[in-house]
Amino acid sequence: MGPRHRGDDVKSVGRAMANNNDLAVLEGALLAEIGGAGDLRALEDVRIAALGKKGRVSELMAKLGSLPADQRKAFGQSVNGLKQRVSDALESRKAELERQALSSRLATERADVTLPVRLGPLQDGRVHPVSQVWDEVAEIFGDMGFAVAEGPDIETDDLNFTKLNIPPEHPARQDHDTFYFHPKADGTRMLLRTHTSPVQIRTMMSQKPPIRIIAPGRVYRLDSDATHTPMFHQIEALVIDEETHLGHLKWCIEEFCKAFFEVDEVRMRFRASHFPFTEPSMEVDIDAAAIGKPGQWLEILGSGMVHPNVIRNCGLDPDKYQGFAFGMGLDRITMLKYGIPDLRDMFAADLRWLKHFGFLPLDVPTLAGGLSP
Ligand code: DAH
Numbered sequence: 001m002g003p004r005h006r007g008d009d010v011k012s013v014g015r016a017m018a019n020n021n022d023l024a025v026l027e028g029a030l031l032a033e034i035g036g037a038g039d040l041r042a043l044e045d046v047r048i049a050a051l052g053k054k055g056r057v058s059e060l061m062a063k064l065g066s067l068p069a070d071q072r073k074a075f076g077q078s079v080n081g082l083k084q085r086v087s088d089a090l091e092s093r094k095a096e097l098e099r100q101a102l103s104s105r106l107a108t109e110r111a112d113v114t115l116p117v118r119l120g121p122l123q124d125g126r127v128h129p130v131s132q133v134w135d136e137v138a139e140i141f142g143d144m145g146f147a148v149a150e151g152p153d154i155e156t157d158d159l160n161f162t163k164l165n166i167p168p169e170h171p172a173r174q175d176h177d178t179f180y181f182h183p184k185a186d187g188t189r190m191l192l193r194t195h196t197s198p199v200q201i202r203t204m205m206s207q208k209p210p211i212r213i214i215a216p217g218r219v220y221r222l223d224s225d226a227t228h229t230p231m232f233h234q235i236e237a238l239v240i241d242e243e244t245h246l247g248h249l250k251w252c253i254e255e256f257c258k259a260f261f262e263v264d265e266v267r268m269r270f271r272a273s274h275f276p277f278t279e280p281s282m283e284v285d286i287d288a289a290a291i292g293k294p295g296q297w298l299e300i301l302g303s304g305m306v307h308p309n310v311i312r313n314c315g316l317d318p319d320k321y322q323g324f325a326f327g328m329g330l331d332r333i334t335m336l337k338y339g340i341p342d343l344r345d346m347f348a349a350d351l352r353w354l355k356h357f358g359f360l361p362l363d364v365p366t367l368a369g370g371l372s373p
Contacts, residue, residue: 026060026082030046030057037097040097117362127360128346128354130331132365135364137214137260140260140371149199153192155193156188159201160195160198164197164276170276194219200277204315209241211238213237215237216236229346232329237252238306238323249305253284254268259367267289269287269297270282278304278324285297286298301328304326305324306322
């Protein structure tokens, strides 16, 4: 018999006789039902049947008005007392049932925290090695106090060349195999930037020294073979203030190489070179021992002290400000660090390749946690 059904009997008792004896019987019945409710739902049914709008206790209260005046007060107090005791009993049974429900959940639901994380869909996606290295480099330079700057892929001839001390007709323009857009009505031509160096100009024209930035990004050259793709990635660095010198440049690159290749020592070689936007200019080679292949020099970047003309072109006084810059092939250092043999495979969008060389999304590079997984 459910509580509602049983309640009907008691209700009729309440209706017929309103004396204390009957109230005691009703109370006993209700308390028994409360004690017998096996779960929170059953208990709620008991509560509604007793204290709900049409519940047995509520109906008794409604009867009050039909009683002779001399009985009302005493009866009202008795019913109120009953109501209070039933409410208390409901409350404590409820707390007890909740405790029981919680303990049985705790007993059955177990989490084995020693199991490996189940990644679900994250398991299938991979972060491209270039994106991973991009983050690694930003992490290392971020730690040295460099901010990340950006510029557009579609650049003006002026920023890509002229302001970098490569005027029209300068032979260096030929080396870059530039993708040009059709000339505009005013004769100027937009182009796909051939290097990240225009971000140096954008930064110097929009910020006041001291400047310390890196600028990773895509660059484009009309070139395609085993070691060249028409689109590739570079990372530019620029430091401008009043006293930065070549020693800072060397230190900075050396610290970067140690952190990036995760080794204690890196042997480096600075070779005199020429770039129109630096003076002096140097190319930097590292001993391939850093990647476990001693006995070979690997070229990793071009660098130098920013040419006074470049500083002047950006509206700064080269007698007051100086600094260094370098540009590094991001794809190249990615291939070196992670043993990727062919540059062209990097951009072939082959999922098998990505699965093999890619990184899990949760393998976020941090200096504290170790850069590479
Ligand atoms: N922009 C040069 C290139 O594309 C690389 C480079 C060399 C960048 C020397 C620099 C630098 O900032 O100082 O080959």
